[in-house]
Amino acid sequence: MKRQRMIFGRYIAGDSWMHRLDPRAKILAVPLFMAAVFLVDDYTKLLALLAFTLLLVKSTSISLLAVARAVKSLWLLLSFIVLFHLLFDSSGAQLMQVGAVALYTGGLERGIVAALRMVMFIVFAAVLTFTTQPDQLAQGLGEVLAPLRRLGVRSDRLTLMLGIALRFVPTLFDEAQRIWKAQVSRGLDLRSQPLQKRARLLAALLIPVTAGALRRAVALAEAMEARGYRLDAPRTRYRSLSWQLRDSCFLGLFVLPIAAAAWL
């Protein structure tokens, strides 16, 4: 039977405290969370921060399995991070020699730390998109970036692009999956193909997906114009955001790990 794949940008309806937060609070929490993650440089603090992140997930109605799937979908990037450190960092004791390449403990440790940092980013970003509707996220970002308009930054254009991108990421994934299935049903079996042909076939998959995305983009732009949309026109919002005490408390939560990471 069909199983829905969990990916970024897919909102999961729910009524947890995280769902109810002002999107601006969640967006402002991102740099704070990043600061905490970058301040951490050893296993103990890293594990403590990971526990804090997982606790955040657990306190929402999102299942850990959904978050794990989001992390799993980026396993290639995580493997690359570990491998990169392993191959190019020669600090610490030599671990082993593979042909002409020597691997060191320092490289392995830094690779794992960097990968764990990335895992935390992915988990946090996943929870953010799982608990915030794409239009709310875009609206929140627009309002966070609004002061930059004085410096000439067209924040409304950025948020429009982000809003549309977030809305269409799951659609494009679904379309790619449908096209992939169509090729598989015509006998495509990547495992039996040499690496070069595999790459060519995967690139071929991108052609109909890209063509579909362009078709959709044109149709969307025309539909928006037909309904009177003009860039830079003054407009009101369907939902107006209001900052509550819980949003301040949520941001306060992130000061805690930063302080812990900085001083412990």
Added chain:
Amino acid sequence: MSFQLREGAMTAVLGAPGSGKSTLLQHFNGLLLPDSGNVRVGEITLDAGSSQAACRAVRRRVGLVFQYPEQQLFEETVLQDLCFGPLNHGVDEAEAEAAARRAAQWMGLDDSLLARSPFRLSSGQQRRAAIAAVLACDPDIIVLDEPTASLDAAGRCELMARLDAMCREAGKTVLVATHRLEDVAPYAEDYVVLREGQLTFHGAGHTLLQHTAALEAAGVIVPGAIRLALGVAELTGIEFDRIWPQPSELAAAIHQAYERGRPT
């Protein structure tokens, strides 16, 4: 649900959007495996534990045409796209090209179109090319998901007539999923009606006429021509052996009833 396809005939799967037609169709091709029960195609049985090899074997026998198949074309030329399936199934290039040309001929695609980019064909030609791409694999069973979607009336009639010819002249078994009874009624011999993932009817066309309530409950609109035939049958007592009687048959029945009832 349990039903068997009649060999060499066209079967229609009717149901409203979201009734499970596409999910059912993907089981015939091994793209989805049943959680329980099995799907038997000739001597091959697919169940929850079936191997990829078994699925591949089924895909050689069953060609699946997804909805909007023209959006899945990707090769540089129509001919290359048509050869993609046969080559995946291990056929040599000359044989694949011959199969591609045969399939193009079946679908009424002129030879001169084969050297063109699929993206330069008209939308009707793209649809026919995409179906030909599946036919080129020479499957015994052809499964099509809403093949007439977004085609005009003439295009729908032409496509259905071609599929009918495939049953009658090439002995193929054709399964068409649709929510438009009027598209399949002139050609389909057997009918499967789905409602919310459950089979509510399976049988020949003339028995479907006694189950119009099942059709309406499944969200399938009974076309005016069929309702007229039902009305004539009820008033005159003349039974039609087909779900879609010819206008001349209906006229003759009405005339006969009129003559019978006319005062002498």
